[in-house]
Amino acid sequence: MGKHARFEEKTGFQERVAYHPTIDLRTDFVMVYGIDESMSKRIKEWQEHGYVVHLMTGVSWGEYQDYLYGQVDGRDHWDEAQKNRFGETISHGKDVPYMVPTVAFTNFLTKRIKVAVDAGVEAIHLEEPEFWVEAGYSEAFKREWKIFYKEPWTPPHESVDAQYRASKLKAFLYKRCLDLLCTELKEYAQVKYQRDLRFYVPTHSLINYTQWRIVSPQSQLLSIPTVDGYIAQVWTGTSRTPNVYNGITKERTFETAYLEYGIMQELARGTERRMWFLHDPIEDNPNYDWDDYKSNYVKTLVASLFHPDVFRYEISPWPNRIFNGSYPRKDRKGKEHIPSSYATSLLIIINILRDMEQDFVEWEANMDPIGVLLSDTVMFQRNHPEFSEEDISRKYDGTETEMLKGRKAKELLYWSDFYGLALPFLKSGIPVRPVQLDNIRRFPSYLKDYNTLILSYEFMKPEAPDIHLGLSQWVQNGGCLIYVGDGSDDYHQVKEWWNLQGSEFATPAEHLFETLGVDPNATEAIHRVGKGSVSILSKHPKECAQNIQNAEQLKNLVRKTTELCAEGQILSNSVWEEKNYLLIKRGPYVINSVMDESINKDPLHLRGLYVDLLDHNLTIREEINVQPGNQSLLYDLNYRMTKNGIQVIAASSRIENVVEENNDYVILVKGPLYVPGVSRIRCANEPVKVLVAKQSNNYTEINFKWDQRSNTLLIHYENDPKGVKIKIIV
Numbered sequence: 001m002g003k004h005a006r007f008e009e010k011t012g013f014q015e016r017v018a019y020h021p022t023i024d025l026r027t028d029f030v031m032v033y034g035i036d037e038s039m040s041k042r043i044k045e046w047q048e049h050g051y052v053v054h055l056m057t058g059v060s061w062g063e064y065q066d067y068l069y070g071q072v073d074g075r076d077h078w079d080e081a082q083k084n085r086f087g088e089t090i091s092h093g094k095d096v097p098y099m100v101p102t103v104a105f106t107n108f109l110t111k112r113i114k115v116a117v118d119a120g121v122e123a124i125h126l127e128e129p130e131f132w133v134e135a136g137y138s139e140a141f142k143r144e145w146k147i148f149y150k151e152p153w154t155p156p157h158e159s160v161d162a163q164y165r166a167s168k169l170k171a172f173l174y175k176r177c178l179d180l181l182c183t184e185l186k187e188y189a190q191v192k193y194q195r196d197l198r199f200y201v202p203t204h205s206l207i208n209y210t211q212w213r214i215v216s217p218q219s220q221l222l223s224i225p226t227v228d229g230y231i232a233q234v235w236t237g238t239s240r241t242p243n244v245y246n247g248i249t250k251e252r253t254f255e256t257a258y259l260e261y262g263i264m265q266e267l268a269r270g271t272e273r274r275m276w277f278l279h280d281p282i283e284d285n286p287n288y289d290w291d292d293y294k295s296n297y298v299k300t301l302v303a304s305l306f307h308p309d310v311f312r313y314e315i316s317p318w319p320n321r322i323f324n325g326s327y328p329r330k331d332r333k334g335k336e337h338i339p340s341s342y343a344t345s346l347l348i349i350i351n352i353l354r355d356m357e358q359d360f361v362e363w364e365a366n367m368d369p370i371g372v373l374l375s376d377t378v379m380f381q382r383n384h385p386e387f388s389e390e391d392i393s394r395k396y397d398g399t400e401t402e403m404l405k406g407r408k409a410k411e412l413l414y415w416s417d418f419y420g421l422a423l424p425f426l427k428s429g430i431p432v433r434p435v436q437l438d439n440i441r442r443f444p445s446y447l448k449d450y451n452t453l454i455l456s457y458e459f460m461k462p463e464a465p466d467i468h469l470g471l472s473q474w475v476q477n478g479g480c481l482i483y484v485g486d487g488s489d490d491y492h493q494v495k496e497w498w499n500l501q502g503s504e505f506a507t508p509a510e511h512l513f514e515t516l517g518v519d520p521n522a523t524e525a526i527h528r529v530g531k532g533s534v535s536i537l538s539k540h541p542k543e544c545a546q547n548i549q550n551a552e553q554l555k556n557l558v559r560k561t562t563e564l565c566a567e568g569q570i571l572s573n574s575v576w577e578e579k580n581y582l583l584i585k586r587g588p589y590v591i592n593s594v595m596d597e598s599i600n601k602d603p604l605h606l607r608g609l610y611v612d613l614l615d616h617n618l619t620i621r622e623e624i625n626v627q628p629g630n631q632s633l634l635y636d637l638n639y640r641m642t643k644n645g646i647q648v649i650a651a652s653s654r655i656e657n658v659v660e661e662n663n664d665y666v667i668l669v670k671g672p673l674y675v676p677g678v679s680r681i682r683c684a685n686e687p688v689k690v691l692v693a694k695q696s697n698n699y700t701e702i703n704f705k706w707d708q709r710s711n712t713l714l715i716h717y718e719n720d721p722k723g724v725k726i727k728i729i730v
Helices: 039-048 103-118 139-149 160-193 206-212 218-223 253-267 290-304 319-323 340-355 376-381 407-414 416-426 466-476 508-516 548-567
Strands: 011-015 029-033 052-058 091-093 123-127 198-203 229-232 243-245 248-250 274-278 312-317 361-363 370-374 432-436 452-455 480-484 526-529 532-537 581-586 589-594 604-612 620-626 631-636 646-651 654-661 664-670 676-683 689-694 700-702 704-707 712-718 724-729
Touching: 011 052, 011 319, 011 340, 029 039, 039 052, 039 103, 052 103, 103 123, 103 160, 123 160, 139 160, 160 198, 160 218, 160 376, 198 218, 198 274, 206 218, 206 253, 206 376, 206 407, 206 432, 218 253, 218 376, 229 253, 243 416, 253 274, 253 290, 253 416, 253 432, 290 340, 290 589, 290 631, 312 340, 340 646, 340 676, 370 416, 407 416, 416 432, 416 548, 452 466, 452 548, 466 480, 466 508, 466 526, 466 532, 480 508, 480 548, 526 548, 532 548, 589 604, 589 620, 620 631, 646 654, 646 664, 664 676, 676 724, 689 712, 700 712, 712 724
Parallel strands: 011 029, 011 312, 029 052, 052 123, 123 198, 198 229, 229 274, 274 312, 370 432, 370 452, 452 480, 480 532
Antiparallel strands: 243 248, 361 581, 526 532, 581 589, 589 631, 604 620, 604 631, 646 676, 654 664, 664 724, 676 712, 689 700, 689 724, 704 712
């Protein structure tokens, strides 16, 4: 852990309130939220305190009453609010509807955001381009349908084809909005200020949007050249959405977050675009206690660290509600502020996250990852004409589960189609990753990192036939493809390329098998294709979530397929190994999670010399025991040990500077007011004494604890955003 330049923008947070020393978390950048009369003042305050300043604003909803009520152009724009089939406006709050992103609305946003460009922000984040599945009934959407499809609007609930086409249009509209907006504002910044302006899109994962029944451009963002990156909005609120495994419905926060972060990284993999992973120490639902918030925060945090290609983080949305808010006590008798121990732990984690870009990455297993293919079209199949009124969720955002009354609505929320393919492997400690099917068309070598892929068209569809050409080439070169499906999905009937004039395929899978040269009705389950193989499991994927027998059948087929390829020496030295945990090393950081509902209930035992980074006291441990359902984050003190000088291992403060003065060392640290300061520092020898000073050089001696095993000292002090000097006399 050391000093990092702020321009690297490794860590940041979003905040709508003005600067305050209790939320001065000393990250690299801050995203000032919202455009209002106070925006310029807020931007200036954060800049004066050393932050790189971005702006964040909503792109699908916001305080746009002047536009809605005709004060911008003399025309009322309430016809552009998203509406459901009952004529109800879908809202984010009073007079804050979700919008149909018409050209007029896009022009309004563009003009509104120019004010932020004038204020000097270096980047703009346009968050959550969201079109609800239940929407598609407003007059503006009907007009857009006629323009796009060149035919009169069809109510989306009338057929699966209408639903599919409505969703495709919804994704296009927000892609168009972002393309127009980013292009014009980048040109504006160049012409008026000769300045490069960056645009990022904070968005939920494809997995979460599918579960919550929201349509968004997702991988289509890759085709917008003016988008510079993304924030993966994954947090407790999204990842505690229940799913089904072995017939049991419950929250599986770690597993869901692991898969959510996994699909989000596919928006940046192989490109120069930036990706930040979001963490939230609490969540939008204010009714939980601090123990619940912390437990789920740790699960999402650790889940994100299993994706080492990403090393930038939004460490918190709204730190003001975390460090200055109150939440229910565990006994439900009143509310309480954040415990000092949790606040300290958060600052320790926030500061080590800047150090996650490591040249050494190693998984504990010699097994190649298994990919589960996902397409943006999963969002297009989230409603059905046969649904009863109670199956229709007006708007579900994870905070009001009682809104889901119908059985079919709950089945859609749990989304066993996908989890049935992913959880059997993740629960067995096998590195499984979602893979973006659509990217096969965009990047010729997109699948090169995978030897085994699982695919089903029972809950999504391929957008074009050339995807199958890419898959066929990958199999011919040695890939193992496992197809799972029984052909029962009603959405096979939508009017798409596989069944339009000139095509004779009842399902897109039939076209895939023809492209591969495979007879799906053959008696053998595994087919040799070139240097690779194709296997077919004739089950609906959701069956693999319903009981362990079906899950085992899927696992066994995948294992046999990969072993067959290995016999032909096509794959690397991958060895099939099932266990009840995942473990990865990123430089000195050891990250692990032990699964419940796994092949056994054994804890994970580690021996060595570690700093427990989830412990607010930064305790040294020689033995680690992680129970099923839990995680740990450790610093390995035996990793590339420093023999001379000093090294800050971890701290609840930002290390601004380390200088040597006459063989002694002075460390300048900064941290938010009222969060306890703690540092674990390695020294060649035990110090004679340790002194601290605030602002001035008026030092006072403090106690420290020396650990002979690790040659580290532990010190406690009071954080201060203006700075604290720590002087170590050796």
